Amino acid sequence: MIIVLKSETSDADVADVERRIRAMGYTPHTIRGELRNVIGAVGDDRGKERLRALESLECVESVTPILQPFKLASREVRRDNTQVRVGDVVVGGRTIVVMAGPCSVESRLQLLDVAARVKAAGARVLRGGAFKPRTSPYAFQGLEVEGLKLLAEARRETGLPVITEVMEPERVDVVAEYSDILQIGARNVQNFSLLRRVAEAGKPVLLKRGMSTTIQEWLLSAEYVLSGGNPNVILCERGIRTFETATRFTLDLNAVPVLKRLTHLPVVVDPSHGTGHWEYVEPMAMAGVAAGADGLLIEVHPRPEEALSDGPQSLKPDRFAALMTRLRKVTRALDRDL
């Protein structure tokens, strides 16, 4: 932490701040500048957050953290990339892992149809929502446990492992029973009770970025899962909220190289939610992989114009297959597989 003092600060004030820093267990290093004094506080990072309270002293102008506050998620703690294994599938290795399927599981027929077709096109994981977080209480809320059972059936039929969202701590066990990867949605990225529970569930976790979560906060959410004993965390960029309304969200691909620098965890990109419109899914999927992502999460629906949720951003199976063909060329140019 760097504590900046106000310009008129007396020596007694400096001594008082130094004393308080020591009392919290840190060592103060004071730099006397021409206009004002600055104190660096050195020591164990875990509790550094408490130093921020010094900002309420009259003589303190600001308290600025210097180090990233996450530990286990940091590339400094672990240099090698984490590879998350889901059956035969490895997320974070040489192969780009595409997870595809409908936004919501709507019926047995719909799901089995889509599952077979995304598998044929090269998807390695089947996605599908059974519990749906919907902005409006009047919108379709998902098939719930019935949907989970259909996902399990589709897994048996296709051999594809399954990813689906869990929204409540109380439901973690039942979702973990049917699903291979537990998805934490954007709206739950700081649902800390839920993060603590999935840490104990023994299944890989895909953690979506919140729509206004900074990369640092996102990695602290990952830290909840990692420090709870679950090392298998996949990060998923899915768009942030900005002033631009031409897209549903602003898919922030900058997050991919930033994460690759800061953390060892694998990173996937969701161009469907990120853009909100099917015409933008292919170019942003290509761009996500070119930016260095380890995988993609893509919504596919046999008849998007009749979908119960997120129709506008769903690809038809044929378009998805065409995207996979184009993507294969790009991944090869990047020395990766699809």
Added chain:
Amino acid sequence: MIIVLKSETSDADVADVERRIRAMGYTPHTIRGELRNVIGAVGDDRGKERLRALESLECVESVTPILQPFKLASREVRRDNTQVRVGDVVVGGRTIVVMAGPCSVESRLQLLDVAARVKAAGARVLRGGAFKPRTSPYAFQGLEVEGLKLLAEARRETGLPVITEVMEPERVDVVAEYSDILQIGARNVQNFSLLRRVAEAGKPVLLKRGMSTTIQEWLLSAEYVLSGGNPNVILCERGIRTFETATRFTLDLNAVPVLKRLTHLPVVVDPSHGTGHWEYVEPMAMAGVAAGADGLLIEVHPRPEEALSDGPQSLKPDRFAALMTRLRKVTRALDRDL
């Protein structure tokens, strides 16, 4: 819903879209413009969300909702202001209700000291966090049930009703046992499972705006509680996330008159979280009331420089008392009480 067709659309396409609109139970009204055709879909609003799926048709350029999607929260459904009663306190009436206390309950002494002093200065509700949603897993997480018991003790001592945050569906019952108002924090504004549970708890709910929640989404979250059978919802503006870093968040006071126009629910403002810095709390508290808010949520701590959370934004009890004195003059000028 207004469905805008692309410019090259054929008559067959128009007929197809009209047919689909009818199939979903709506009546299409087509306006033929000079450059393109536009279709209005008229009918019951509840399921209109489904019409959005039409955006995935090749001939459709965009689907734009025209009506606000919330019902029970709307001023059209209920013209008179809702007044939420908490013991003798009425939120949403002529009196500005100030809820004050520490960010976190840290100890019996701290809480009882602050409680007595905010009461003496004119606060009508005691705030204090027992379960704390913390960005970092390494930060102080609250005294939990022990904190709830201290809040109940402070209520007995001072007679002030108590507001505290609940973070998990499973904890709603225990928090409701000790607390008079259930607070839903910014990070849980779209935790729909939690919203459904507090709807059933039979206690008033204070629903904070999320840091990137639009006013429309916020009212839809309120709608979850209202449609679950609980009419006692208080909305709390607490700052949104923008590019500006001079304040912790950007307290969006524009939300106050916008809400007053759209909804009958009472609105309070939290200048402590909204600005993140004690020097800005007084001017923004005054401004919040001048903008039309029905109450304020303010953090007060006896020694902010030692606070376990949010020290920089906490007022000392003396400053809080001075704020109340200045605020009293402004409320009088606005023909309201404090």
Added chain:
Amino acid sequence: MIIVLKSETSDADVADVERRIRAMGYTPHTIRGELRNVIGAVGDDRGKERLRALESLECVESVTPILQPFKLASREVRRDNTQVRVGDVVVGGRTIVVMAGPCSVESRLQLLDVAARVKAAGARVLRGGAFKPRTSPYAFQGLEVEGLKLLAEARRETGLPVITEVMEPERVDVVAEYSDILQIGARNVQNFSLLRRVAEAGKPVLLKRGMSTTIQEWLLSAEYVLSGGNPNVILCERGIRTFETATRFTLDLNAVPVLKRLTHLPVVVDPSHGTGHWEYVEPMAMAGVAAGADGLLIEVHPRPEEALSDGPQSLKPDRFAALMTRLRKVTRALDRDL
């Protein structure tokens, strides 16, 4: 500046960075932490920006400025509030200065009518646009010099000083000939050529915040005018761009107390552009004054539904008069005049 080194940095790297800091004329102070080293660079602030280039060294993690980069605008350089005099009117004193009038000067009749009515209601300055920055080339672009002449006529008729916008360096002289305050619009807040020119024009300057300008950048733009020899700068908050679409912009009243802390320059608030809707102008005008603003900029039009620009946010003269009556009570409660 605080230069944070990467964790694996060698002593030779530290020495190299220290050498480079000295070569740029600064004194390095190295703090050796448990995880990494941090170097503070002390010296004359003017050229500190150059130190940022050190971030491109492989061993440097980040370079963080500690001091505010503006000087003349800073309250540290000048403790007393600047008062800007415009004829008999003082902006930045005890009296709240309301500047009112139409968005655009549309005709002689319109302008003289509004001018008389805003004066009668208590406005102290007449606003009106002659050169209009319009997003679309097909929108009404203003009456230009003809508009300036009408403003001068309205000043003669009412005695009110006049504020109007100047958009081009080449036009500064002609606008300064007719206007008492030169307004720099939000889109030109970083038009540095224009800022340099108005610094030389010898008239007070009202500098609007850009829609994505941080407070620090805004004060640096003010610094262009101040360092160019013109001390009479008024800052005007007019709304920033955020994800919220219920208002045209998000009027950021937090900027008022932040500016009052950082700078001695007077601050006014424009609730018309900030909200974009007439129903929100009164509450946000009240709130702006309660937050500590020294004045208001308000759009008034005799028939907003026929205005050539910004009709939705214009008040009718009667509403404006009613606002002034309510505002007078609040200013009195704040120990200020109107």
Added chain:
Amino acid sequence: MIIVLKSETSDADVADVERRIRAMGYTPHTIRGELRNVIGAVGDDRGKERLRALESLECVESVTPILQPFKLASREVRRDNTQVRVGDVVVGGRTIVVMAGPCSVESRLQLLDVAARVKAAGARVLRGGAFKPRTSPYAFQGLEVEGLKLLAEARRETGLPVITEVMEPERVDVVAEYSDILQIGARNVQNFSLLRRVAEAGKPVLLKRGMSTTIQEWLLSAEYVLSGGNPNVILCERGIRTFETATRFTLDLNAVPVLKRLTHLPVVVDPSHGTGHWEYVEPMAMAGVAAGADGLLIEVHPRPEEALSDGPQSLKPDRFAALMTRLRKVTRALDRDL
């Protein structure tokens, strides 16, 4: 335009709004809904902006535009991609055009050195700033005309056409004398006087997006140049301002496919300014091309750690060459050239 009326609207109100629409030269089409009435206004788009003023009527809830307000920039007006020719170079064709060079022209040696090296690596246009828009008045402001002459010399030496920024209407002629492409910087995207002047200068214009400019506003700025008689406009995405601070701006690659859908103008991407950090330039350059961009603008400096501006985001020549090698593989996979 779609005019939504409030729910309590009388038939007389509807008739009044219809009358006003007709008076402005449009044809009203009224749709009577269950909850409220909606009126579509059909007619010539040029003046539709005026209809917005109807929002100030008491009975009107909102006025929503349906069509994109730009014309000449629209793909509906011109289906084929515009190709902008600069000497032998074509922007908007099959070949990805890389424009590279230093942020600022600092000296003859620096510029000629970089120019030769970026040419050798495959750049097709030389970039370099002579007039620099700097946030602080105390920062290096560019070599001005001296810088222009050095650029012209570098063009003679290398044969590369030159792009440089123009900031003032008065300087357009001198910049056009030395430069092959006129760059309008992000801060001037709504400097309408400047846009009108470059429209007349007879040279191609590269128009950067502003940091808070919507795509629609950006295309309206392009419309100023197009409607002024200059069809040779290149759009350049360079990052928008969001809450995320891990990158200097948020490079919005979503803009690439959105623009490709809406307009026929070529699109290039600036990953240097967009990310603000050299380590992110390569992945975001790759991603920009994969998203469909027609070119890149990249900052290269022989010694970034000593650069007078934007050192942290500049690549060394060797890194730039390595990027071009990797990029060549990706462009080939996309059936384009480099």
